[in-house]
Amino acid sequence: MRDARDLVVELxxxxxxxxxxxxxxxxxxxPAGxxxxxxxxxxxxxxRGPCKHILAVRLAG
Ligand SMILES: [Zn+2]
Structure with missing residues (x-):
């Protein structure tokens, strides 16, 4: 599984x-998350916790 930091986030x-x-x-x-x-x-x-894409956005934000 790829790490969230390997994803490219575009706001x-x-x-x-x-x-x-x-x-x-x-x-x-x-509003619900x-x-x-x-x-x-x-x-x-x-x-089961956020997926790695949501985690990547949180890291980028
Ligand atoms: Zn996802």
Whole structure:
């Protein structure tokens, strides 16, 4: 598993885009917490802690 620091974070209006290899994920900050478009987040949400993309955005922010 790649470390969150290997991801490239691009801050955008209303959230951030996280590039991992050739894939782009969108992270948004909502009143209920961050949301990510990756499969891991779709399956687990924040119940098992944030995914590495959300972590990368937190590190970048
Ligand atoms: Zn994610």
């Amino acid at each position: 955008t209006a209303g959230g951030a885009a996280v590039h991992s290899g050739g894939t782009r994920y969108t992270v948004r900050d909502t 961050e949301r990510c478009t990756c499969q891991w987040f779709a399956r687990h949400g924040l119940s």
